[in-house]
Amino acid sequence: xxxxxxxxxxxxxxxxxxxxxxxxxxxxxxxxxxxxxxxxxxxxxxxxxxxxxxxxxxxxxxxxxxxxxxxxxxxxxxxxxxxxxxxxxxxxxxxxxxxxxxxxxxxxxxxxxxxxxxxxxxxxxxxxxxxxxxxxxxxxxxxxxxxxxxxxxxxxxxxxxxxxxxxxxxxxxxxxxxxxxxxxxxxxxxxxxxxxxxxxxxxxxxxxxxxxxxxxxxxxxxxxxxxxxxxxxx
Amino acid sequence: xxxxxxxxxxxxxxxxxxxxxxxxxxxxxxxxxxxxxxxxxxxxxxxxxxxxxxxxxxxxxxxxxxxxxxxxxxxxxxxxxxxxxxxxxxxxxxxxxxxxxxxxxxxxxxxxxxxxxxxxxxxxxxxxxxxxxxxxxxxxxxxxxxxxxxxxxxxxxxxxxxxxxxxxxxxxxxxxxxxxxxxxxxxxxxxxxxxxxxxxxxxxxxxxxxxxxxxxxxxxxxxxxxxxxxxxxxxxxxxxxxxxxxxxxxxxxxxxxxxxxxxxxxxxxxxxxxxxxxxxxxxxxxxxx
Ligand SMILES: Nc1ncnc2c1ncn2[C@@H]1O[C@H](COP(=O)(O)OP(=O)(O)O)[C@@H](O)[C@H]1O
Ligand SMILES: [Mg+2]
Numbered sequence: 001x002x003x004x005x006x007x008x009x010x011x012x013x014x015x016x017x018x019x020x021x022x023x024x025x026x027x028x029x030x031x032x033x034x035x036x037x038x039x040x041x042x043x044x045x046x047x048x049x050x051x052x053x054x055x056x057x058x059x060x061x062x063x064x065x066x067x068x069x070x071x072x073x074x075x076x077x078x079x080x081x082x083x084x085x086x087x088x089x090x091x092x093x094x095x096x097x098x099x100x101x102x103x104x105x106x107x108x109x110x111x112x113x114x115x116x117x118x119x120x121x122x123x124x125x126x127x128x129x130x131x132x133x134x135x136x137x138x139x140x141x142x143x144x145x146x147x148x149x150x151x152x153x154x155x156x157x158x159x160x161x162x163x164x165x166x167x168x169x170x171x172x173x174x175x176x177x178x179x180x181x182x183x184x185x186x187x188x189x190x191x192x193x194x195x196x197x198x199x200x201x202x203x204x205x206x207x208x209x210x211x212x213x214x215x216x217x218x219x220x221x222x223x224x225x226x227x228x229x230x231x232x233x234x
Numbered sequence: 235x236x237x238x239x240x241x242x243x244x245x246x247x248x249x250x251x252x253x254x255x256x257x258x259x260x261x262x263x264x265x266x267x268x269x270x271x272x273x274x275x276x277x278x279x280x281x282x283x284x285x286x287x288x289x290x291x292x293x294x295x296x297x298x299x300x301x302x303x304x305x306x307x308x309x310x311x312x313x314x315x316x317x318x319x320x321x322x323x324x325x326x327x328x329x330x331x332x333x334x335x336x337x338x339x340x341x342x343x344x345x346x347x348x349x350x351x352x353x354x355x356x357x358x359x360x361x362x363x364x365x366x367x368x369x370x371x372x373x374x375x376x377x378x379x380x381x382x383x384x385x386x387x388x389x390x391x392x393x394x395x396x397x398x399x400x401x402x403x404x405x406x407x408x409x410x411x412x413x414x415x416x417x418x419x420x421x422x423x424x425x426x427x428x429x430x431x432x433x434x435x436x437x438x439x440x441x442x443x444x445x446x447x448x449x450x451x452x453x454x455x456x457x458x459x460x461x462x463x464x465x466x467x468x469x470x471x472x473x474x475x476x477x478x479x480x481x482x483x484x485x486x487x488x489x490x491x492x493x494x495x496x497x498x499x500x501x502x503x504x505x506x507x508x509x510x511x512x513x514x515x516x517x518x519x520x521x522x523x
Contacts, residue, residue: 050416076418084416090409093402101406104399105418147417 003028009058020210035194036207042190050082081148085159088144091133102150117146138169158189252484253384257439259464259476261432267408267471271332277458278343283309283437284444305437313433356449463507469517
C-alpha cells in the first residue's frame with residue numbers, strides 16, 4: 001500500500017481551479033520531488049494534500065485511508081507534517097519554543113524528541129534560547145524542519161526548503177533531507193533547485209498548469225531531454 | 235526645586251495610572267494579536283469587573299482586596315460569554331464588522347451595569363487613608379498597593395506566556411496564525427483563553443481604577459482612549475510593549491498637568507496616539523498594525 005496516493009485532484013482558492021487533475025503517489029520512506037515552473041500549482045498541491053484547501057474533485061489516500069477532506073490538525077495527528085514555503089517559523093518564540101509547538105498535540109515529555117532534532121541540527125541546540133525571528137534564512141529553515149519533525153512524522157512535506165539559501169547551505173539542506181529519509185521518514189518536497197533535488201529523489205513529478213506533465217524516477221527525469229530543456233534550464 | 239517636587243509627585247501618580255493602563259492595554263494588544271480587531275468594549279469590560287468586585291465585597295463582607303479576584307472572574311466570564319454569543323459568529327467576516335460590533339457591545343455592557351447597579355457612584359472603601367510623607371512627597375498607601383497588584387498580575391501573566399504550553403501557543407498564534415493551524419495548535423481553545431485572560435486583565439484595571447477613585451458606569455469607557463494609546467504606542471499585538479506604552483502614556487498624562495488643565499489629560503493620550511500612528515504606526519515594539 002502506498003504511503004500517499006493522490007488521484008486527479010481539482011481545486012484551488014476562491015475562483016477558478018488551480019489544480020486541474022494533478023496526481024501523485026509515494027511509498028513510505030521515499031524522497032519524492034515536485035518540480036515545475038513558477039505558478040504551476042506546486043505549493044497549491046501541497047496545501048491541498050495537507051487539508052488547507054477545498055478539493056472539488058479527486059481523492060487522496062494516506063496509508064489507504066481517505067483523507068481528501070481531512071483538516072490540518074487531523075493530518076498532524078496521522079503523522080504528516082508540513083513546512084510552508086514562507087513564514088514557516090514563529091518569529092517571537094525561541095528556537096526551542098518553536099520546536100515545542102511542533103509537538104503541541106502530544107501530552108508527554110518532549111525532551112527525547114528535542115534531542116532527536118538537536119542531533120540532526122546541532123546548531124539549533126546552541127541557539128535554542130534565541131528568538132527564531134532573529135536567525136538567518138538557513139537557520140530559520142532548520143527551525144521549520146525541526147518543528148515539523150517533532151511529531152516524528154511518517155511523511156514530511158517541504159515546500160522549497162532551499163529557497164534563498166547559499167549554494168553551501170543548499171548542499172547542507174539536501175544532506176539533512178537524506179538523513180531524515182534514512183530515519184525512515186518519507187519526504188515529499190517541492191524544489192526550484194530541480195537538478196540537485198531530482199538527483200536524490202526516488203521519484204519526481206513535473207507539474208505544469210496544475211496537472212502532471214512528466215513523472216518518473218529521479219535519474220530518468222534528469223536524463224529526459226525534453227524535461228531538461230523545458231524545465232531544468234537545459 | 236518646587237518644580238522638581240511637583241515632577242516627582244506627578245510621576246508617582248503617572249506610574250499608578252500607567253500600571254492601570256498597562257493591564258487594560260495588554261488585553262487589547264493580546265486580543266488584537268490573535269483576533270485582529272480593536273476591541274472597543276474593553277473599557278466597559280473593566281467597568282463590569284469593577285462592579286462585580288464591588289458586589290462581591292458587599293455580599294461577603296470580605297476585605298477590599300477580594301474585589302480583585304472576584305472582579306477578574308466576573309469579567310473573564312463576561313468576556314467569554316460575549317465571544318461565544320456575538321464575536322464567534324462573525325469572526326470570519328471582515329475585521330471592521332467585529333470592530334463595530336464591539337462598539338455596540340460596549341454600549342450594551344455599560345447599559346447593563348447601569349441597569350443592575352444604577353447611575354450612582356460607589357466606593358470600595360469609605361476609610362480615609364493617611365498619606366505617607368517622604369520629604370515633600372506624599373504617597374497614598376493605596377497607590378503602593380495598586381502598583382504592587384499590577385506588577386504581580388503582569389508577572390503572573392509573563393510566567394503563563396513563557397512557561398506553559400497554552401501560553402506559548404497563544405504567542406505562537408499571535409505570531410503566525412497560518413503556521414499555528416498547520417502545526418495543530420487548537421485555535422478555538424487559544425481564542426477562548428485569550429478572552430478569559432483579556433477579561434481578567436481588564437477587571438484588574440477596573441478594580442484598581444476603582445480603588446484609586448470611585449466606581450461609575452462610565453469609568454471604563456472614559457479610560458478606553460488612553461488604554462488604546464498605550465497599546466498602539468507599545469506596538470499593538472505585542473503584550474510586552476503594552477507595559478512600556480502604558481507607563482509612558484500614564485506618565486505623560488499626569489506630568490502634562492504641570493503645564494495644562496488636568497481635564498485635558500485624555501487629549502494628551504490622544505495626541506500621542508495620533509503622533510505614533512503617523513510617525514511609527516508599528517509602535518515601539520514593532521506591532522502588527
Ligand atoms: N492564496 C491564494 N489565493 C489565490 N490564488 C493563489 C493563492 N496562492 C497562489 N495562488 C495562485 O495559484 C497559482 C499557483 O500558485 P502556486 O501553487 O503558489 O505555484 P507554485 O508553487 O508552483 O509556484 C498561481 O496562479 C497563483 O497566483
Ligand atoms: Mg510555491
